[in-house]
Amino acid sequence: RYCLVATSWVTNFVEFLQGRKKASDIGPVDNTVLFDDDERRVHGPLSRLKKLLCLNRDFSVVTVRVWELFMQWFGGGPRVERLCRKQLKSVIIDVIGIDIRVMCSNDMSYYRRLNYHRNTKMDELKADLCRIFGVEFRRVRLYDYFENKPFARLDKKTMGKRSIGEQNFEQDNLLFLECQREDGTYLIKPQDGVIEDNKKDVNIRRCMQCNEENDLSLDSRKNGIECSEGHFSCSLCFSEYLDQLSDNNMADLDAFALVQGRVFCPLSAQGYLCDEFTDREMSSSASDASFNKLMKSRGALFLHQELVDVEDRVEKQLEKMQLEDWKKKKSSLVSLLVNIHCPDCNQKYCEISSVKEALIECKSCGAYSCVYCQAILSDYDHGNEHVFFCTDGMGANPTEEEWKDIRTKFRKSRAITYLKGSVASMKKKDAEDVVNNALPLLVKMGISLDADCAIGNACGDTAFPLLRKSGLHCSEGHFICSVDFSRHVENMLRIGYVENICCPLRILKGMQCEFSLPFTESEIARHTPAKLFNDLMDARLKNYKRAVADIDTDSPAVFDCIIDVYCPSSADLHRQDGIICSQGHFLCRFDFSRHCESQSKMFTEDDMNIYCPANGCDHPYSYREIAENATSEKILNAVIVARMKIQHLTYERQFDKRVDYAVKKEVKRREKLSKRERVLLRLRDYVSESILNLRCPSCSRVYIDFRNCACITCASDNDPSYGCKIMFCGYCQKNLGYDSGAAHNHVRICEKGLKTLYPDAALEGILNKQKKINLRKFFLHVVKNYELCLEISKMLHVQFKEIGFQFEDFLFRQDFQHAEEDEDRVLRRLDTDLDDLVLEEPDEETxxxxxxxxxxxxxxxxxxxxxxxxxxxxxxxxxxxxxxx
CATH class of the missing domain: 1.10.8 (Helicase, Ruva Protein; domain 3)
Structure with missing residues (x-):
């Protein structure tokens, strides 16, 4: 199951994730924009969604789990839950509800058309119908009405919890609500289950939008149009649909470009996969004004696409200019820290380290300026007077020590001014790059600036340029706040990497700070909680003790193997010669490999672990330990293959269960079918298996393809026991016996063939022609009923299309006049002796x-x-x- 969420709310949520909005700006989930306001006031939760809703433009699809998280975090609603249908590798979601026609036994002269969601339960459906028709819930029965007969009862206890989607209702499915009579009886008797009703004319079609009937026999040109899925729309509704498409597309050509100007069925938004309408179909079914309006929209589409291409080129040029401007800003901070610029023309004058005079003359524009306050002075005399009395400076001729303080103060003031000015107007990511690029230089110069956190995950989204936080700098100059640094240390402790705690950018941003040095213990202690620092020190102490116990330069520890069968007898065993479980049991590599090989043969479906062989020890070895301590790849492959075999058997058993369940379900479904449906299915299977497939004329085995020669032998290269080994003609399918010479001579002179043994691709047309002849014979001499033959052709229209067989072109109703039988008689005849037509499986011996x-x-x-x-x-x-x- 999936839930629909309005795209307007999803856009706000995505902007919140990107950091462009706050959580308070999102608000609760609002799906009311997806519903029709008038119907929502009348029908409430059973109201229809708006027509022509488009995925990603009007709504987005999320799982039920994600929807529950949205409700937990933000609240809102209403909940729009939809079932999904799997088709090949994709999932189709029913966005719009399903229309159901309901007829009541109190007045069978008309029916009401209602709309329900596909996840509506049958009990809820029955209760709502009782409320609409004003009848008592316990005194009615609900039936599925099919072919003017009640097909199946829907209000049984076993079906009450099933939804409309699970019941496989079609669009405009007809239901029958039977009310109990005054004497306590019902109209439908269990033994017959037939209600007399006048059959409707086949030329009467009902529009899927306005629900009006249209007589197609009067005028076939302007009555309406039908899609490939059988949905009919009258000419008036289809013209309005084209007008609506044209108006929307002219207003939003981007949406029109998604389908490249194609027009589909009005019900395509409900999940139906139908073919697009051709221009000829639309011109013959819609009004001339609507069709011409649509053609103008298509013409505007191509002009719009050219305009979009031009706009894309302009946007790329603007992005290129913005990138160059950003690179200049990125290097400007470093340039300001290193060089002195003229405050009048902003031209570079010299490096700060080489300045030894307080009054500077620009070589470009000739202006005088003060080093202390960057004031522009009129002339040399006025400049000397200003420098001597400047409140920010130290006189006209400061000493060397005073010059160091002046340079540091100058750089810091310039950096703070630039950070508060230019960098504050940048995007956060660009500002971080600018500051991180200048921080190593600031640290090297001894300038202490409050900077933005390089991670910014847990410290909040504080406004730039200066973040007043406590933190530390790595050796490369990246600033990390104490909150993010504590989280980084906690993550390192969780994965067991406790020795060298370096800058987190080495892990988070693709080795960006690759050459930074590890933080000292004093730095870690100042910027992490006391408990976290103590846990880190305890973990380091355990590693030290383990290293001392494993490696002792004077007397390395010697271990005894608990199996001691394949151990080398000439040398002592040390820690690196085997594996130790959590209980301290040592096992050498050779015995461990033999143990893994023997235990892999004892894998079961519930347990595929290898345990320590010591008595009373249930320590399981991980696959990483097995891979590191196995003596050869053969041992490791044996363990992996054993596990894969168990998993394969498990999957095979589950697959067999699903197949058995599907077969039983199909058998039960066919048992509930009527005689007509049962015979049609059997006829369809017979045509598909016996007529459309090429079979051996002797043993009736199906053959799909053969090589080169048209003299075919009933055999298989992969299975020597397959087939009866008889020869037959690939042109006429005649049995030619076992004589190879006579068989090849027949193929050369076959009247239905090409007078050659190697027909190549031309044989397919001959075989398709023979299939068409066999189909015509089967329909005329076996079925003998035009309506049943037409139903079979609709069920097999895909297979017929592959061989070029069109039922209306090869068979007409006049062909059945001399030998046509009544439908009931045909059903009785084929329901009893159809088994004789079905080809049986061949017996290998006879x-x-x-x-x-x-x-x-x-x-x-x-x-x-x-x-x-x-x-x-x-x-x-x-x-x-x-x-x-």
Whole structure:
């Protein structure tokens, strides 16, 4: 299940994640913009959504879990939950509800058309229908009405909790609400279940939008249009639909460009996959004004696309100019810290370290300026007087020590002024890059500036330029606040990396601070909580103790293997020669490898771990420990293969269960079908398996493809036991026996063939022609009913399209006049003896004998019965057949 969320609210939420909005600016989830206001006031939660809603433009789709998190964080509503249908590798979500037609037994002259969500339960549906028709809940029964008959009862206890989507209702599905009579009986009897009703004319079609009936027999030009899924729209509604599309597209050409000017069924927003309407269909079904308006919208689309291309080129040029401007700003801070610029023309004068005079003359514009306060002076005399009495300076001729203080003060004032001015107007990411680029130089010069945190995850989103936080700088000059630094130390402690705590940018931003030095213990202690620092020191102490216990330069520790079968006897075993479990049991690599190999053969579905072999120890070894301590890849591969076999058996068992469940479900579904539906399904299966598939004329095995020669042998290269080994013609499908020479001679002179043994691609057309002839014979001489044949052709229209068979072009109603039977009679006949038409699976032992008897002129059924009576003896079967004839 999925939930719909309005795109307007999702946009605010995404901006909050990007840091451009605060949490208070988002507000609760508001889905009321998706509903029709008038219907919402009338129907409440059962109201329809707006028409022509578009994914990503009007709404977004999230899972139920994400929706619950939204409700927990922000609240709001209403909840718009939809079921999904899987089709191939995609998921189709039913956005709009389903229209249902309901007819009541109190007045069967009309029906009401209602709209419900696909996740509405059957009990809720029945209760709402009782409220609408004014009947008592316990005195009515609800049926699915199909072919003018009640098909299935829907208000049983087992179906009450099922939803409309799970019931597989179609659009405009007809339901029948049967009310109890005054004597306590019902109109429908359990034994017949038939209600007499006048059959509607097949030429009457109901519009899916206005629900008005249209007589197609009067005028086929301007009555309406039907999509590939069978949804009919009248001419008036379809013209309004085109007008609405044209108006919306002219206002929002970007949305029109998503479908490249194509027009689909008005119900395509409900999840139906239909083909687009052609221009010829739209011109013949809609009004001329609506069609011309749509064509103008298409013409505007191409002009709009050219305009978009021009705008893209302009935007790229602007982005390039902004990038160059940003690079200049990025280097300007370093330039201001290193060099002195003229305050009048902003030209570089010299480096600060080389300045030894308080009065500076610009070589570009000739202006005089004060080093202390950057004031512009009129002439040299006025400049000397100003420098001598400047309150920010130290006189006209300061000493060398005074010059150091002046330079530091000058740099700091220039940096603060620039940070508060230019950098504050940048984006946060650009400002961080500018400051991080200048921080190493500031640290090297001994200037202490409050800077922005380089991580900024837990310290908040404080306004730039200066963040008054406590923190520390790494050796490369990156500032990390105490909050983010504590979180970084906690993460390092969690993963066990406690020795060298370096700048977090080495991990978070792709080795950006690769050459920074580790932080000292005093720095970590000043900027982390006391408990976290103590835990870090305890972890380091454990590592030191473990290292001292494992490696002792004077007397390395010696271990005893608990198995001691394949251990090397000539040397002592040390820590690096094996593996130690959590209980301290040591196992050498050789015994450990043998132990893994033997334990892998004992894997079960519930337990695929390798445990310590010591008595009473249940320590499981991880796969990393197995990979590090196995003596060869063969041992490791044996463990992996054993685990994969167990998983494969598990998946295979689960798959078999699902297949069995699907088969049982299909069998139960077919048992509930009516006689007509059951016969149609069996006829469809017979046509698909026996007529559309190419079969061996002897054993009826299906063959898909063959190589080169049109003289086909019933055999398989992969399976020597497959087939009856008989030869037959690929053109006419005639049985040619076992004589290779005679068979090839027949293929060369076959009347239906191409007079060649190697037809290549031309054989496909000949075989398709033969399939068409067989289909015509089957429909005329076996089915003998035009309506049933038409139903079968609709069920197999995809397969018929592949071979180029159009039912209306090959068969007409006049072809059935002489031999057509009543539908009920055909159903009774085919429901009883259709099994004789279905080809049975061949018997490996008797098929060659049957083929031999058929070459002698006997029928296949006679040959099979004779072989069964003679227990498979060919000679006795021939004698019996000759006596019978």
């Amino acid at each position: 098929e060659p004998a049957i083929a031999h008897l058929m070459l002698m002129g006997f029928q296949r059924r006679q040959a099979r019965e004779a072989l069964q009576a003679s227990n498979g003896v060919l000679r006795d079967a021939v004698v019996q057949l000759l006596n019978n004839n």
